[in-house]
Structures are given as structure tokens and as C-alpha cells.
Amino acid sequence: MNKRRYDSEKAKVEIMEHAVSLFSQKGYNQTSVGDISTASGYSKGHIYYHFENKEKLFVLLAQQTMQDWHNKWLQKECIYFTAAEKLYGMAMHVLYHYQTPLLRSGQELASNPKSSPESVEQLYNLAVIPMGAYRAILQEGMDRGEFVNGNIDEWTVLLGTWLGGLCQLTNTQELKALESLFNQAVTIFLRELKKVGYK
Amino acid sequence: MNKRRYDSEKAKVEIMEHAVSLFSQKGYNQTSVGDISTASGYSKGHIYYHFENKEKLFVLLAQQTMQDWHNKWLQKECIYFTAAEKLYGMAMHVLYHYQTPLLRSGQELASNPKSSPESVEQLYNLAVIPMGAYRAILQEGMDRGEFVNGNIDEWTVLLGTWLGGLCQLTNTQELKALESLFNQAVTIFLRELKKVGYK
DNA sequence: ATAAGATTTGAACGGTCGTTCTAATTGTAT
DNA sequence: ATACAATTAGAACGACCGTTCAAATCTTAT
Numbered sequence: 153m154n155k156r157r158y159d160s161e162k163a164k165v166e167i168m169e170h171a172v173s174l175f176s177q178k179g180y181n182q183t184s185v186g187d188i189s190t191a192s193g194y195s196k197g198h199i200y201y202h203f204e205n206k207e208k209l210f211v212l213l214a215q216q217t218m219q220d221w222h223n224k225w226l227q228k229e230c231i232y233f234t235a236a237e238k239l240y241g242m243a244m245h246v247l248y249h250y251q252t253p254l255l256r257s258g259q260e261l262a263s264n265p266k267s268s269p270e271s272v273e274q275l276y277n278l279a280v281i282p283m284g285a286y287r288a289i290l291q292e293g294m295d296r297g298e299f300v301n302g303n304i305d306e307w308t309v310l311l312g313t314w315l316g317g318l319c320q321l322t323n324t325q326e327l328k329a330l331e332s333l334f335n336q337a338v339t340i341f342l343r344e345l346k347k348v349g350y351k
Numbered sequence: 352m353n354k355r356r357y358d359s360e361k362a363k364v365e366i367m368e369h370a371v372s373l374f375s376q377k378g379y380n381q382t383s384v385g386d387i388s389t390a391s392g393y394s395k396g397h398i399y400y401h402f403e404n405k406e407k408l409f410v411l412l413a414q415q416t417m418q419d420w421h422n423k424w425l426q427k428e429c430i431y432f433t434a435a436e437k438l439y440g441m442a443m444h445v446l447y448h449y450q451t452p453l454l455r456s457g458q459e460l461a462s463n464p465k466s467s468p469e470s471v472e473q474l475y476n477l478a479v480i481p482m483g484a485y486r487a488i489l490q491e492g493m494d495r496g497e498f499v500n501g502n503i504d505e506w507t508v509l510l511g512t513w514l515g516g517l518c519q520l521t522n523t524q525e526l527k528a529l530e531s532l533f534n535q536a537v538t539i540f541l542r543e544l545k546k547v548g549y550k
Numbered sequence: 551a552t553a554a555g556a557t558t559t560g561a562a563c564g565g566t567c568g569t570t571c572t573a574a575t576t577g578t579a580t
Numbered sequence: 581a582t583a584c585a586a587t588t589a590g591a592a593c594g595a596c597c598g599t600t601c602a603a604a605t606c607t608t609a610t
Contacts, residue, residue: 160587179462181380184567195589197570206568260459263378263452276523309520310536317516321508324475337509340543347542359557383597394559396600405598 164202167192172213172254180210180257181264207261211271214258217251218278224249225285235293236342242289243315243334247327250282252319286311290345299345311341363401366391371412371453379409379456380463406460410470413457416450417477423448424484434492435541441488442514442533446526449481451518485510489544498544510540 170192174183185206189196203209225245232238258275261267287308293299314337321330369391373382384405388395402408424444431437457474460466486507492498513536520529 163587177462178464179459181378181459182463182465185569186567196568197590198588200569201587256458259455260378260380263376264381265377266381306532306535309532310539313516313520314513314536315516316519317512317514320515321512333505333508336505337513340509340539343542343546344539362557384599385597395598396560397558399599400557 175257176253180260235298238289239338243338246315247334374456375452379459434497437488438537442537445514446533
């Protein structure tokens with residue numbers, strides 16, 4: 153509104169942005185609250201004014217990031233007609249927008265016995281979001297006869313793990329160079345989904 | 352030989368065994384030298400008598416584990432005749448003997464800017480071992496006409512990432528329950544490798 | 551028996567980190 | 581102008597961790 157020297161909400165957002173960046177780059181344990189303080193320009197005390205503790209901050213960021221990813225997909229999904237097209241589109245959406253490094257930090261937190269069980273559960277629950285998105289595409293393909301009928305849960309997991317595995321490559325390679333690999337995976341997977349002439 | 356109260360080699364082995372277990376369970380950063388000391392029953396100082404530091408100890412364990420895995424595979428490989436059989440066998444070998452949790456700890460170490468570049472490089476070099484094993488099978492299959500010719504590097508990466516992705520499931524599910532999933536992945540992959548009637 | 555070397559311990563140090571607390575500063579309503 | 585609440589800073593703490601070191605204990609060769 154008016155020019156106020158204090159804008160707590162802006163500070164909060166800035167802290168969160170820098171925290172995401174740091175957690176992604178350095179992992180959960182190696183990112184200290186001091187690091188976030190230095191990067192964002194706000195004091196450590198101020199971070200605790202906005203967030204209960206480091207763990208809760210991270211879980212919030214992970215949830216928000218995953219929701220963002222899913223919302224972006226729902227927005228983009230309608231530009232594709234067939235389920236097969238959606239699979240290729242999803243592969244690119246995963247490649248370019250899935251925040252692999254951040255979610256790997258989540259595994260760090262989850263594997264720490266000192267982490268609160270609630271946080272761990274909340275992080276594990278995040279995995280159902282992409283799986284649900286994959287499953288929806290497969291279901292749609294089966295419903296409209298584009299894909300043969302099969303064990304949809306099994307297919308969902310197979311597709312999810314493959315895309316997840318491919319995502320690990322984003323640590324060491326350029327995204328652009330990985331496009332053909334992601335597409336190739338979808339192509340191979342589609343050959344199974346569209347399998348005809350067998351029974 | 353004779354009953355000696357001190358057996359340094361035995362102590363070293365015991366320390367390493369407990370360290371592997373702890374690194375696998377809790378990750379690299381969350382496993383302290385004190386933890387290893389308590390679990391193994393030897394003092395912290397004694398650990399430093401055998402190993403230069405925590406980082407070097409971990410790299411050694413990771414290398415040894417990976418070598419073990421590969422050696423076990425080479426031993427087992429000869430019981431399979433066709434390349435396709437080897438792929439199924441490899442999938443089971445990965446499921447039951449690939450030490451996923453330990454290698455994830457390696458990512459923790461590698462993503463820490465304070466880790467020595469040598470250690471990071473040594474850990475990254477470990478990834479070539481399974482990839483080489485996958486590639487050898489694919490090459491053999493193509494050589495003997497079992498698989499169609501194709502981009503072997505691409506196929507190797509696709510197979511490796513898929514198995515790697517599936518391995519993540521070992522954190523939350525029973526190994527036995529994952530067998531069919533691993534087999535299904537190989538089946539789908541084989542359909543591409545054996546593709547006939549297309550061109 | 552003794553000396554020299556190998557093995558093992560446990561205390562101690564320096565550093566880092568998550569968190570808390572108090573005080574200072576700023577905004578807003580009176 | 582004053583009071584009160586919101587915001588921010590920074591010092592301080594208690595805990596933990598990787599590492600070092602000097603001393604104690606044990607083995608082996610003489």
C-alpha cells in the first residue's frame with residue numbers, strides 16, 4: 153500500500169525463495185539457518201519470527217514446490233489431445249519443472265531419526281501427487297481405448313520410477329540434452345501401453 | 352595365529368561393517384564418528400587410527416560395496432544363457448544386492464561443498480560400474496543378433512535410470528513384493544530391444 | 551626383564567548449528 | 581506526542597561433531 157519500511161510478507165517470501173535455492177544446491181543438512189540468513193539478508197532471529205523451525209520451513213517449501221508443479225501441469229495439460237501426447241508433455245514437464253534436488257533434500261530429512269514423524273509423513277505424502285498425475289493420464293488413455301487395459305497401478309509405478317530415475321541425470325547434464333532421453337522412455341513405454349496383436 | 356588380545360585387522364573390519372550399516376540407515380551427515388564408535392565398540396580415536404577421516408572411510412566403503420556387487424554379478428552371470436535372461440537376472444541382482452541407501456549417502460557427501468574434490472570424483476566414478484555391466488549385456492545381445500541394433504549408449508542410460516528409479520522403492524517396500532515390478536520393467540524394455548517387423 | 555613398537559583409549563579443542571531471548575527499531579492507532 | 585503492537589537484529593546458549601593428542605595398555609623381539 154503505502155511506502156512502509158517494514159513489509160513482513162515481502163521478507164517472508166524472500167526468505168523462502170533463498171531457502172529453496174539453498175536447499176536445492178546444498179541439501180538439507182548442509183544448508184544452515186545462518187546460510188539462509190546471509191543469502192536473504194535477514195537475521196536468523198527474523199527467520200524464526202516467520203517460521204517455527206528449520207524443519208517446518210523445509211516441509212512448507214517442499215509442499216509448495218510440489219503444488220506449484222502440479223498446478224502448472226493442470227494448466228498445461230489441456231493443450232494436449234491424446235493421452236499419448238500427454239505422456240510426452242508430462243515427460244517434458246517433469247524434466248523442466250520437477251524440483252529434483254529439493255526433493256532429494258527431503259530424503260535427507262526423512263532419513264534423520266531426529267526429524268519429527270509428522271514432517272516425515274508430510275514429505276512422503278508428496279510423492280502421491282506426481283503419481284496421481286501419471287495415473288490420471290493412464291486412466292484416461294485406457295478409458296478412451298487409446299491404451300490397452302492393464303494393471304494401472306503397476307504401470308503408474310513403472311512410469312513414475314522411470315521418470316524419477318531419469319530426473320537424477322539433471323544433476324550432471326544439461327536439461328536440453330536430456331530431452332531425447334525422456335522422449336525415448338515414453339516411446340518405449342507407449343509401445344507397451346498400445347500393444348496390439350498380442351493377448 | 353595365537354590368542355592375541357589385540358587384533359587390529361579384526362577391529363578394522365568390524366568398524367567398517369558397522370559403518371556401512373549406519374551410513375545406510377541414517378545417511379552420511381547424520382552418522383557421526385561417535386555413532387560408529389558406539390556401535391562398533393571401539394573408541395573414536397581408534398577409528399582414526401585405521402582411517403584418515405570420516406570422508407575417506409565412506410568413500411572406501413562405497414567403493415568396496417560397489418566392487419562387491421559387481422564381482423557377485425560376474426560370478427552369477429554365467430548361469431544365464433541368453434542376453435534376455437541376463438537382463439532378468441541383472442534386475443534381481445540389482446533389487447537384492449545393490450546398496451541403494453549407501454549410495455544415496457554418497458550424494459549427500461558429493462553435494463557438500465566442503466567435501467574434497469577427489470572424494471566427489473571417486474564417488475561419481477562408481478556410477479560407471481553398473482552402467483558398464485548393463486552395457487555389456489546389451490552389447491552381447493546385439494552381437495549375437497538377439498537384440499536389434501540401436502543406440503547402445505542411450506539404451507544403457509535408459510535401463511540404468513529405470514533400475515535406479517525402481518531401487519528407490521526399496522526404502523518403503525519389501526524386496527519380495529518388488530520382484531514382479533522389476534521383471535515387468537525388463538519385459539517392457541525387452542519388447543523394444545527385440546522389436547521386429549518395424550523399421 | 552626390558553626396550554621398542556603396535557594398538558587403544560578417552561579427554562579435550564575448535565568449530566558449527568539450531569534455537570532462544572532481549573532489546574532496538576518501526577508502524578499505527580489514539 | 582504517546583502508547584502499544586509488529587517487525588528486525590544480533591548476541592548468547594547449549595549441544596553435537598570431526599579431529600587431535602598424550603597417555604595407557606598390550607605385543608614382540610632382544
